[in-house]
Each structure stands twice: as C-alpha cells, then as structure tokens.
Amino acid sequence: MPDVALNLTKQAAEQNVPILKAENLHTWFEIRKMGFFKAGDVRSLDGVSFELYQGETVSIVGESGCGKSTLAKTILGLNHITKGKLYFEGKDMSQFTKEDLKKYRANVGYIQQDPYGALPPFMTVKKILDEPMLINGIKDKEERNKRIREVLEEVKLSPVEDFLPKFPHMLSGGQQQRLVIARAMILKPKMLIADEPVSMLDASVRVEILQLLRGLQKKHNLAIIYITHDLSTVRYFSERIFTMYGAKIIEKSSTVSLLEKPLHPYTDALFKATSDPDAENLKKYKEVPTGEPPSLMNPPKGCRFHPRCAKMIVGKCDQVEPPEFAVSDDHCVACWLYEKK
C-alpha cells in the first residue's frame, strides 16, 4: 500500500491546488468568570498550517485534548476562527457568504466518532439519507431515491430494500457506522473528515470500515482527514501523518518516512507505547514519558513538550518555540534537535 500512496501524493502535488489549506490557524475559546469577566482563553488550536490535496488521506494522531477534534470542527466551520486563514480550493473561507458556506458544507462530509449518537433515533434510514438532499434543494423525488439506493449499495448495506425502513437502533455498530458514511457521501463531497470513525467498533469490523473508506476514496478521488489516537491503523490508511501535541502540529511526514523513523521525541514515545500482538511484550517494560499533557489555557514557554522530554536542551527548548525544520522532502518536524547547523 505505501508505494501507491506516495504516487498519489505526488500526483496531487503536481496539480498544485490544495483542496484545503490552513494558514496559521488559531481557535481559542474564551473562559469567563462569573459569566461576564474574561478569565483567559483555552487555546485549542494555536497556529496550525497545512495543505491537503485531492485524493490523499492525512491522519492526525495525538492524545485526547491535543486539539484534533477542534481542528476537525474548525475545518467544518462549526468553530469560530480566532486568527489565521482557511482556504478551500483557493478561496478564503472568511469571505464566504451564507450561500457559499452551504455549498462548502455539501462538499465536506463528516463522519462522527460514535455512530449511534450521530444518528437521530426517530428517523428511518431512508429519512436520514433524504434530509441532506432536501436541505440542499434536490426536489426531484425520483432522483433522491435513486441516489439513496446508490449510496447504500456503495457502503454495502444491501439488500437496500431491507434497510430503508429500519431505525438506527435496529442496526449493528458496524452497520450504523456504514450509514453515517453513507450520509456523509450522499451529496458527493470532495472531502471527508473522519473523527475517530472506528474507535467505538470491534477489531474485526474496524478493518472492514477502514477498507470501505479506502475504497470510496479511490473511487471518488476524495481527500480524507482521518483523526485517530490509534497509531496501528494509520499505516494501512493514510499517505501522510500529522502528529499533534498541545494544540500544535509538531510533526508532518509521509507515512513511510514516519514509520521508518519518527523524529519528534513525542511521536517516538507514541510509537513505543503502541503494542503489537507479540508474546515478547510480556518480558519488558515500556518507556513512557513522565507527566501529563500541558494545560491549553497556560501552555509552557518554548516547546510544549519540553517538560516531559528526555532530550530537552536547557536554555533553548524551554525558552524559544521551535519552528518547523524540513529534515527531508516529505518530513518536517518542529523540534530543536533537528535544527540545521
């Protein structure tokens, strides 16, 4: 899979128009004291920049509270952008009119983490899939029905007739997640945002759903942002991997290069903490960095990982924030250890 992946990335780069581009994106949430006085900000996204090309999957990995989901919601336009710019197909999203935003949202599908929570319990499968089309003004009933059938076939919920009148609670976890994917796909989006799509599912179903997403991506040339905390799935599913820590992207790399050698000490720690099924694990202890992720209200000065980092350079890591260093063509890391001398 990885070599195909690289080609895809190259191809996309040649076209040279990123479908999504973020420039120094900030999302801060205000904290109020007694409902009126401003007490500070939670900096959930603090200067995130990246580009996403058509046809590629980017995995975003990190622990809970590092800003993964905030990033997803900011891209979806559900959070207010405090600072920075977001471009969709070259157009600045802050200039979008209401109409533009509606069109944009039709172009971006969202796959939620908990499929049962994401589906309205009082609607049938047919209604769930009908609604986005109604909202986006597809008036022809025949056309809508045809599209519903098409999309259900695509996510392999067949025979279609059996599923149409069902309610979400009558479906198994895997089927519910397929329905969520169908709903995300129904308006033929160009981009999907999958926020931990498989973390609630069984191991055997996980692979099935990921392969389904992969198939849809190949077929429709979709760009996918895959948010996960499970490193072991990214290898099978993505072209590039971003690691997030403390509201920042600290490492950007192609999957191949990252799996070969994770550069940032935090990414390395994540790698070491992931257990592969191997009886040898029993005999050794894991290396885990001490401490807990930083508070986003009052992040540490300098590199945000420095209080937990074993390779910390005194006077540098705890004073100056590291910029991004390009180690090779497809691997950037924000860490002073890789500063070019």
Next chain:
Amino acid sequence: MGKILLEVNNLKLYFKTTKGPVQAVDNVSFTLEAGKTLAVVGESGCGKTSLTKAILRLLPRNVLEYSGEIKLNGVDLMKYSDEQYRKEIRWKKISMVPQAAMNSMNPVLKIVDQIVEPLLIHDRKMSKDEAVEKVKEVFSIVGLPLDFLQRYPFELSGGMRQRATIAMALVTNPELVVLDEPSSALDLLTQANLMNVLKRIKNEFGTTFILITHDIGTASELADEIAVMYAGEMVEKCHAEYFYNNARHPYSRKLMNSVPTLREDKELVFIPGHPPSLINPPKGCRFADRCDQCFAKCSEHPNVITLEHDQKVQCWLYADKMEVKQRA
C-alpha cells in the same frame, strides 16, 4: 507447572429474556496457575464480561441457569451460599476492576474513604488508621501520590482514577484480580503507563490476573495465557507464545489477521458475517457459518481437543490429532 489457583469446569450462565434463554457463557472450562495472567479476548457480545460476572457471582436478576464448578485453591465456590460468598470470597480472595472503572467511583466520597471501605467491611477489628496505612502502601504500589487520598474522584485524571480503582482491588491482598477492559478508555501513553504498573505488580507480588480485553495487542503486554471466546464458548486457550505465533482455531487466526500492526506490514483481512445470536445458537460449531475451513463434521458440536504444548482447541479440524498443515 505451578500451583493451580483457579479451576473452572463447565461453567454455564444463561439469562432469561422474553425471546428465550440467552446462553451468555456456555460450558466454559479452564485452569489458571497462581501468579500467571490469563487474557480473555473476543468480539463484543461474546460473553467476556458475563464470564467475569459468573466468576465473581455478580449476577443480574434474570439469571436462568448458573451452574458448573468454580474451584479456588481446590474449594468449590458454587457450594457457598450468597452470604458466605460475599463474606469470604468477594474482594477477600477475588476482586475486580470493573469496565469503565474510571466512572465507577462514588463522586461524593473522598478517594481514601472509598478505598478503605473493603478493608473495614471485611475485617471488623481493623481501625480506620490501620486501614489508611494499608491504603498508603497500595498507593505507592500503583504509583499514586499520597496527597490524592484526600481528593474527590473528579479531581483526578482518567489514568489516575483508573489507578485508584486498581488500588481498591488490591487493597485486601486478593489472590485473584479480574480486570475488565482496564485500559480501553484511556489514552495511548496513559495506557502504556498502566500496563507497566500492572506488569510490575504481577512481577513483584505474584498477583494472579484475569484480563478481559478486545485489544489483542494490549493483551500481549500482560498475558501468559490467552483464551479466545466466541459466542459464549471458549474456543481456544493456550500459552501466549503459541497463540501469537501459531493460533490453531480458524477464528483465532482470522482475529489475528484482522489486527492492524504498527511495525509489521501485513495485509489485513476482516471476518465477514456476524457472530450468531446467543438466544438460539447453531447446534454444531458456532463459527461454522463464517469459517472457510468448514466441512461436513462441523454441523456437530466439536469437543475440546488438547494439542501439544497444552494448546486447547474446540474445532473438528484437529479431531484426529493430526498435525494440520498451515493453511493459507
């Protein structure tokens, strides 16, 4: 071979529902040596949690049948009355860390008051000060700072709360601790930390664990032996080493093939179909519908067959004890 701590024979736990009996645990037998860890793996709904409930006798009201033998140090616990079981076994000899343990603490009690409770209840003569001393000891074992004693559960992070529940399970020095998905709701690094703690407890104090999990990767951190459950039955049980390198039951093999790995490049294959309903499971092998090595005999119920290295498999493929060649 060490001392056998727990021996379970033909354990059955059926539930009564309006649609008929649910065979949540069906004829499960296994033995566990003292100081070892048994990891029970399987898909959701295969009876893993029901097995822990059956061992601890934490039964819901709609139990239809609860039978078999559970021998702890050779004594059959099934002969104990409920009251006797509560007084002498639960939390004294067998304790557990429940699923979603981080949310299972009482939010209005301080941590210390919750953890001393099992000590005070099981030993009426113990004073509270003695009990608090004991809790402090356990806190240092699980790696919690002592000032957490006076806090409330909501003041602790998920990983710390999970450690506190483990402390609660260890405080009475039980012989067996049942861990029901101890790490599934935690972050990657917290999970690795917790596994280190459990591993240290196991190595230093020789505590026996039963680890229930759906994550085969994490199970390998702690397990000496692996048992695979499918549709209420234990279809395979063997030493971890043999399981990870050479699982025998077709279901175990498929399960292994569906696990994504970080370091090794392999093609992932998912298992098509669903597990059967436990209300009216098939008469023969319960995995037959989804098995690609299924043959005529699979319509009869298979027996448990013991292969070399004490590998126990419930599958007709091994019935004539012939070494079956590795099939793709």
